[in-house]
Amino acid sequence: MARIRGDGSSGKGAVMLSAHLDTVKAPKENWEEAGWKHDPFGAEIDEEDGCIYGRGTIDMKNMAAMSAAVLLFIARSGIKLTRDLIFAAVADEENVNSAYGAKYLLENHSDLIACDVVFTEVGGFTMFLNEKRCVPVMISEKGASTIRVTSRGMGGHGSTFHKHNPIAKISEVCLKVANNRLPHRVTNSCRTTFEGLAQFVPWPTSQAFKLLLSPRWHSWVLDYLLTEDQYKSLGPLLFNVSNPVIVQAGEAMNQIPSAAYVDLDTRTLPGVTSAEVEEELKNLIGREKFEPTMKPDGSETPPELIMETLRCAPGFEQDPTDLHLAEVLEVIARVVSDLDNGTPIIPNLLPGHTDCTFYMQLHSKPACFGFSPVFMPPGVSFASLFHGTNERIPVHGFKWGMAILMQTVTELCGGVQPKTAL
Ligand SMILES: [Zn+2]
Numbered sequence: 001m002a003r004i005r006g007d008g009s010s011g012k013g014a015v016m017l018s019a020h021l022d023t024v025k026a027p028k029e030n031w032e033e034a035g036w037k038h039d040p041f042g043a044e045i046d047e048e049d050g051c052i053y054g055r056g057t058i059d060m061k062n063m064a065a066m067s068a069a070v071l072l073f074i075a076r077s078g079i080k081l082t083r084d085l086i087f088a089a090v091a092d093e094e095n096v097n098s099a100y101g102a103k104y105l106l107e108n109h110s111d112l113i114a115c116d117v118v119f120t121e122v123g124g125f126t127m128f129l130n131e132k133r134c135v136p137v138m139i140s141e142k143g144a145s146t147i148r149v150t151s152r153g154m155g156g157h158g159s160t161f162h163k164h165n166p167i168a169k170i171s172e173v174c175l176k177v178a179n180n181r182l183p184h185r186v187t188n189s190c191r192t193t194f195e196g197l198a199q200f201v202p203w204p205t206s207q208a209f210k211l212l213l214s215p216r217w218h219s220w221v222l223d224y225l226l227t228e229d230q231y232k233s234l235g236p237l238l239f240n241v242s243n244p245v246i247v248q249a250g251e252a253m254n255q256i257p258s259a260a261y262v263d264l265d266t267r268t269l270p271g272v273t274s275a276e277v278e279e280e281l282k283n284l285i286g287r288e289k290f291e292p293t294m295k296p297d298g299s300e301t302p303p304e305l306i307m308e309t310l311r312c313a314p315g316f317e318q319d320p321t322d323l324h325l326a327e328v329l330e331v332i333a334r335v336v337s338d339l340d341n342g343t344p345i346i347p348n349l350l351p352g353h354t355d356c357t358f359y360m361q362l363h364s365k366p367a368c369f370g371f372s373p374v375f376m377p378p379g380v381s382f383a384s385l386f387h388g389t390n391e392r393i394p395v396h397g398f399k400w401g402m403a404i405l406m407q408t409v410t411e412l413c414g415g416v417q418p419k420t421a422l
Helices: 061-077 102-108 164-178 188-200 205-211 219-227 228-238 274-285 323-337 393-410
Strands: 001-006 016-022 049-052 085-090 117-119 127-128 132-141 143-152 242-250 259-268 305-313 343-352 367-370 392-393
Touching: 001 061, 001 305, 016 061, 049 085, 049 393, 061 085, 061 393, 085 102, 085 305, 102 393, 132 188, 132 323, 143 164, 143 205, 164 259, 164 274, 164 323, 188 205, 188 228, 188 343, 205 219, 219 228, 259 274, 274 305, 323 343, 392 393
Parallel strands: 016 085, 016 117, 117 367, 132 343
Antiparallel strands: 001 085, 049 392, 127 132, 132 367, 143 259, 143 305, 242 259
8 A cells, every 4th residue: 555645635536546466377387389479478579560568467567556656756756646556556456355455445444445446457448339439437247146057866876867967957958047147237337338439439329329228229230240259258247147157066987976055156237136137047048947956746856957156246336427437427528538639538337346345335425437548459359368368458559548547646636737748
């Protein structure tokens, strides 16, 4: 944790820049076979594309480096701030439980992170639509649940014949969940996102984005009009999303197992409870499979499948017109537009989740933003670099982000700094 004290004259709580320092895994050896162009731990700059390659370059050591630089610059240049500026470099974000990072700070040192505004990952990057660019800023996030479906069938010797193999039942569950979408739901944050995007792109794309909000037409637009990239990044904003990720069954080559389960990584829209998403999943898989059946003699046969929620972290939704949020969004919008030729920002819903899940629970009720600015050239999908092979960041894009973050933070903290040309 680092803090630069302001003189308090703004009467506002601190601005906090937060970056997690951990990353997902990457191969230490034989990285070429794994498809990497450069050593994932080499931090090499590629001469052809001008990008620095390495695990964590975009998720999210870029923000850690920028935040440290912003604080150093302000401290060294003696700019006077009117409110505190905090930098939290945290651990353990990439773990499902995130017990030792932002969550730990929230539970044990909330005084250190009490603030009014948080900037962290996934937002602030350039997105190109029909050759024009915009900068999404995340203000809402989906939640995450782990839902387990278990099938208890009939075990037996591998040489026998029967129709109650639990692996077969769980395979049917996997196929249904992986190949179908859950029901269409339009939340406020989803409406804000698509209406924002529609304003910015020309017809007919604008019309397509508006139709994504229609119960009648969304499927058609999703399946036939969107590019694969758009489908991947925009589709999840309209649904709860569930994916089979872990399947467990069987121990011996000559034995039919008596049980099998699948864990579904389930991402819920803000405001959706785990009970509601369980209902959606049961409807998709087949309700009758989760209910006991009555035999002719009046006795009950236990249900074929059991569903349980093992873990559930709800999402959150912030209203961009809320004064507290609007004030910060206005500064971001002005800085981005000033430093990048009128580029607009679009308040957005994030299909994943970040440490904001924890910061949102602070007593100081901060406005939380996914805002780690970076310029991504057209053709490079920001989303595919996260946790991906060949994770990288354009050096020019990093400098672009640095200038925008510096200006935004100094304006929010009341410091006066000459504008930096990009
Ligand atoms: Zn991250």
